[in-house]
Amino acid sequence: MQPSDKALVPFVSVDNMMRLIHYIGAEDMLRGLAEYIEADFRRWELFDKTPRVASHSAEGVIELMPTSDGEVYGFKYVNGHPKNTKSGLQTVTAFGLLAKVATGYPVLLSEMTVLTAMRTAATSAMAARHLAPKGARTMAMIGNGAQSEFQCLAFKAICGIDKVRLYDIDPGATAKAARNLAGHGLQVTTCKSPEESMEGAQIITTCTADKQFATILTDNMVGSGVHINAIGGDCPGKTELAPGILKRSDIFVEYPPQTRVEGEIQQLDPDHPVTELWQVIAGTAPGRRSADQITLFDSVGFAIEDFSALRYVRDQLIGTAFHDDLDLLADPDDPRDLFGMLQRAGG
Amino acid sequence: MQPSDKALVPFVSVDNMMRLIHYIGAEDMLRGLAEYIEADFRRWELFDKTPRVASHSAEGVIELMPTSDGEVYGFKYVNGHPKNTKSGLQTVTAFGLLAKVATGYPVLLSEMTVLTAMRTAATSAMAARHLAPKGARTMAMIGNGAQSEFQCLAFKAICGIDKVRLYDIDPGATAKAARNLAGHGLQVTTCKSPEESMEGAQIITTCTADKQFATILTDNMVGSGVHINAIGGDCPGKTELAPGILKRSDIFVEYPPQTRVEGEIQQLDPDHPVTELWQVIAGTAPGRRSADQITLFDSVGFAIEDFSALRYVRDQLIGTAFHDDLDLLADPDDPRDLFGMLQRAGG
Numbered sequence: 001m002q003p004s005d006k007a008l009v010p011f012v013s014v015d016n017m018m019r020l021i022h023y024i025g026a027e028d029m030l031r032g033l034a035e036y037i038e039a040d041f042r043r044w045e046l047f048d049k050t051p052r053v054a055s056h057s058a059e060g061v062i063e064l065m066p067t068s069d070g071e072v073y074g075f076k077y078v079n080g081h082p083k084n085t086k087s088g089l090q091t092v093t094a095f096g097l098l099a100k101v102a103t104g105y106p107v108l109l110s111e112m113t114v115l116t117a118m119r120t121a122a123t124s125a126m127a128a129r130h131l132a133p134k135g136a137r138t139m140a141m142i143g144n145g146a147q148s149e150f151q152c153l154a155f156k157a158i159c160g161i162d163k164v165r166l167y168d169i170d171p172g173a174t175a176k177a178a179r180n181l182a183g184h185g186l187q188v189t190t191c192k193s194p195e196e197s198m199e200g201a202q203i204i205t206t207c208t209a210d211k212q213f214a215t216i217l218t219d220n221m222v223g224s225g226v227h228i229n230a231i232g233g234d235c236p237g238k239t240e241l242a243p244g245i246l247k248r249s250d251i252f253v254e255y256p257p258q259t260r261v262e263g264e265i266q267q268l269d270p271d272h273p274v275t276e277l278w279q280v281i282a283g284t285a286p287g288r289r290s291a292d293q294i295t296l297f298d299s300v301g302f303a304i305e306d307f308s309a310l311r312y313v314r315d316q317l318i319g320t321a322f323h324d325d326l327d328l329l330a331d332p333d334d335p336r337d338l339f340g341m342l343q344r345a346g347g
Numbered sequence: 348m349q350p351s352d353k354a355l356v357p358f359v360s361v362d363n364m365m366r367l368i369h370y371i372g373a374e375d376m377l378r379g380l381a382e383y384i385e386a387d388f389r390r391w392e393l394f395d396k397t398p399r400v401a402s403h404s405a406e407g408v409i410e411l412m413p414t415s416d417g418e419v420y421g422f423k424y425v426n427g428h429p430k431n432t433k434s435g436l437q438t439v440t441a442f443g444l445l446a447k448v449a450t451g452y453p454v455l456l457s458e459m460t461v462l463t464a465m466r467t468a469a470t471s472a473m474a475a476r477h478l479a480p481k482g483a484r485t486m487a488m489i490g491n492g493a494q495s496e497f498q499c500l501a502f503k504a505i506c507g508i509d510k511v512r513l514y515d516i517d518p519g520a521t522a523k524a525a526r527n528l529a530g531h532g533l534q535v536t537t538c539k540s541p542e543e544s545m546e547g548a549q550i551i552t553t554c555t556a557d558k559q560f561a562t563i564l565t566d567n568m569v570g571s572g573v574h575i576n577a578i579g580g581d582c583p584g585k586t587e588l589a590p591g592i593l594k595r596s597d598i599f600v601e602y603p604p605q606t607r608v609e610g611e612i613q614q615l616d617p618d619h620p621v622t623e624l625w626q627v628i629a630g631t632a633p634g635r636r637s638a639d640q641i642t643l644f645d646s647v648g649f650a651i652e653d654f655s656a657l658r659y660v661r662d663q664l665i666g667t668a669f670h671d672d673l674d675l676l677a678d679p680d681d682p683r684d685l686f687g688m689l690q691r692a693g694g
Contacts, residue, residue, distance in 0.1 A: 006435070006436060007361060011673070013673065013674035013675065014354060014674050014675070014676065014677045014678075015674050015692070018688075018689050018692035018693070019692070021689060021693075022692065022693035026689075048402055050400070053397070053400050053411065053413060055395055055413060055415050055420055055448075057415075057417070057448045057449070059448065059449045059450070059451075060450075060451055061451075062415075062420050062446060062448070062451050064400065064411050064413060064422060066400060066402060066411060068402050068404075068409075070404070073402055073409050075411060075424075077422075077444065077446075077453075079446070079450070079451020079452070080451070081449075081450055081451045084450055084451070084682070085682045085683070087450075088353070088682065089353060089450055089452065089678075089682065090676070090677060090678065090679075090682050090685075091682065093451065093452060093453075093676045093677065095453075095675055095676075097424065099409060099426070101402075101404045101406065101409070102404070102406045102428075103406070103407075103426070103428055103431055103434075103436055104406075104407055104408075104409050104426020104427070104428045104431070104440065105426070105436065105440060106424075106440075106442075111674070111675055111676070111677065113676060113677035113685070114677050114685065114689060117685055117686075144683075145683045146679075146682065146683050146684065146685040146686070147685075148686075149686035150685075150686060173683055176681070176683065176684055176687065177686075179687075180684070180686045180687050180690060326358070326360065326673075327360035327361050327362050327458070328360065328361070328442055328458055329361065329437070329440045329442075329458070329460060330361045330437060330440065330458065330460035330461050331361075331436075331437065332437075332493075334523070335431070335432045335435065335436065335437050335438065335493065336432070336491075336492045336493050336520055336523065337493065337523055337527070338437075338460070338461065338464055338493040338494075338497075339464075339493070339495075339496035339497060339524075339527045340523065340526075340527050341365075342365050342368060342373075342461060343527060345362070345365035345366070345369065346365070346368075346369035
């Protein structure tokens with residue numbers, strides 16, 4: 001039996017997501033994603049916002065991150081299992097869905113492991129465009145895991161960074177990132193210490209994966225005037241920066257109720273002042289105010305960024321072949337006749 | 348590029364779900380589902396239980412219903428949009444997922460529109476096996492929409508009902524249900540009033556779809572000794588029974604925090620005594636105690652039932668062809684080398 005169009009939901013597999021990225025071009029897609037994310041941050045107040053719904057276990061966490069703008073509903077399924085790499089699995093995998101609020105019918109199901117890497121990098125660079133010192137050209141990239149090359153490429157595409165200085169506690173990770181970044185128009189320097197990576201850098205991105213209170217940056221390592229893009233501190237008990245740096249910085253966050261629990265600021269008093277990034281973008285709060293200020297984007301990832309990324313993918317898919325159609329929804333001729341549909345399928 | 352096995356998630360489409368049901372046999376599957384649901388109710392205390400995460404709009408609701416038994420995590424996406432039928436869409440569509448808690452990796456994605464109809468009916472009949480009067484043979488089925496035939500068949504397969512008496516405010520719905528039930532070994536009587544449908548019935552199932560406080564059963568319609576299976580009252584503002592009936596009944600529910608908001612008992616004081624069905628099944632609370640008692644299963648549907656249904660499907664799928672394999676998870680050779688995987692896909 002051929003399902004009707006109403007039953008079909010476009011599905012973007014990992015393979016099709018990669019094809020879509022190459023079809024659009026990775027840098028163009030990062031710019032496009034940043035535009036969609038920025039547009040949604042600008043209308044931030046309109047969204048249903050709830051902290052993620054987390055199911056914790058000894059091994060990790062599985063989360064559902066729903067949101068809605070009143071017309072479209074979206075959610076992401078994402079896990080975080082730091083020990084997965086030991087058995088050759090990804091630490092983080094994800095998929096997401098968009099649906100019409102008016103009917104509840106899904107309109108897109110998509111892999112989001114690759115897409116999340118793209119949206120995280122696009123969000124970081126979009127934030128830096130508002131917060132980093134003018135004319136920044138050099139970024140220190142500390143932590144050279146799965147997210148690092150996406151960060152470097154996004155900062156090139158969106159902020160005009162042309163030099164990246166890579167450091168990881170594992171030189172193999174740094175070598176891998178340097179290999180991957182060759183030929184992308186970035187001047188890549190591999191460094192033997194975090195200090196070395198920060199020489200001449202106006203932007204410092206930290207993206208390490210330890211699930212524990214770590215001190216990737218100590219207070220005396222960070223001079224005035226830089227922008228810190230802190231990606232790795234993103235769950236309770238996992239931070240990267242010394243509290244002293246936080247106290248010298250102006251801190252920008254996505255959604256305070258979530259960041260207070262998951263971000264770098266879990267180390268600070270619960271009433272330590274922070275600025276919501278959307279207010280900077282909407283023009284209701286200042287971003288960078290002076291050349292010697294330290295700005296810090298304490299990023300943990302928020303549902304609206306996934307929503308924006310799925311919206312972007314849905315819009316780009318139109319007219320392309322980069323999707324399969326899943327027979328996900330039952331669509332009997334008469335909505336009251338589900339049983340009849342089932343019976344006829346057997347006949 | 349061929350994704351590795353780790354990247355693939357078995358997906359059961361609507362078409363494959365219907366094939367699976369016919370392969371197993373609808374009544375055998377209802378019995379199998381009831382066994383899995385009963386087994387999970389018996390170990391109820393072990394589950395992570397949270398009320399569903401609902402996103403309400405003027406047109407309806409979209410919900411995520413997560414749960415976990417510590418080894419397996421599951422969630423269901425389900426919408427409820429009463430006006431959908433006007434545009435030829437289903438009021439309720441659903442899909443669900445199981446994942447391993449230890450890795451966060453999904454192990455099953457399945458349609459759940461058809462499966463939810465099956466699990467709802469199996470849950471009702473499983474509850475009635477514990478609560479209905481002994482030797483019950485006749486059921487009144489009030490409300491002859493999409494769920495009604497599943498209910499009738501489940502009560503036959505699981506409780507030994509052999510006579511059903513159908514009533515709906517729309518005679519067309521009754522005629523449809525009677526047609527669909529022909530040849531299933533049930534003696535089917537179509538009735539012109541709710542009163543007529545209840546003649547000689549030991550079990551009364553109400554399953555109507557109005558999203559408003561309705562009175563499908565008034566107090567004087569219900570005599571002593573019956574079991575009422577109330578399916579239709581399942582969201583705030585939607586009930587089917589007169590409060591008088593509730594006050595004369597011993598009330599059994601799935602998860603009180605959810606049923607107090609969504610079930611028939613939203614009409615009663617918040618401290619009105621109810622019994623949790625799992626306690627009856629585990630033997631720690633009495634079910635039916637006397638022949639003249641009215642028992643009421645105030646069913647709203649709970650995440651654990653979906654979890655059980657997905658577990659059942661996963662187990663039945665083994666060795667069958669009733670699934671597709673979705674390339675849902677990115678699986679780079681080196682988990683830290685997501686970017687390298689993306690680059691190689693373009694080369």
